[in-house]
Amino acid sequence: MSESTDLDPQCYCPTSGIIDLLSRKYAMQTLCAVGALEPVRYGELETAFGDVSSSTLSARLEDLTGAGLLEREQYDEIPPRVEYRLSDDGEELCERLEPVLAWVRERES
Amino acid sequence: MSESTDLDPQCYCPTSGIIDLLSRKYAMQTLCAVGALEPVRYGELETAFGDVSSSTLSARLEDLTGAGLLEREQYDEIPPRVEYRLSDDGEELCERLEPVLAWVRERES
């Protein structure tokens, strides 16, 4: 890093929005799981994870959708059907996140 | 669960250790900040972030060190001096994490 300006506090704490969001439980996994399975329904994600609570998964999906990383499409059917997929931004982020998750998976297996 | 399908539940929830750890507040930023500033002292990180509480920063450093991603070196001096730097694993992870943080920074600026 440069010496003259050495420490810009903003530089390492983009806590503003997205990083904060990604720092919540299952956020990164949810994003990448949608990327891998899209279009994907709520129930599919729930079984794919197996150990996330429905309320948390629901909150994460809402977070990610609200941040413009996921798109939610709801069909007027009974029983309800909702499909999630990545937005363009979500796809870009997912591409960058994949190597991280892959490295972790590999290291832990 | 073993539907012969393509869904291995383990695949998207490496919650086991590291992802869980990275999903805590400031974990990703701390790792990358150490990578950018190493060798770096506690106080430098505190001012670089500006908005993290000392207890949380302390907890994150301990988490990351415990996971083998950071190395902590303590010198016998008064006032105390402690230096953090990336381990080899930490460096690999940091390399993969940087594009994520960079993308987020760019998108939010």
Place this chain on the structure above:
DNA sequence: TCCGATACTTTGGAGTTGACAGTATAAACA
């Protein structure tokens, strides 16, 4: 009439984080 299917909420308790104050040490200063 009751059941099944789906995508969530709600609730109450447990776990995590934050702000702020405090600890320990010794050299430098008054």
Place this chain on the structure above:
DNA sequence: TGTTTATACTGTCAACTCCAAAGTATCGGA
């Protein structure tokens, strides 16, 4: 002698976030 300074934390308690489990809404089918 006594106070200040510097550093790297730790302690406390309130606020926030997360979890498991149960509940909600709807309508077609048995």
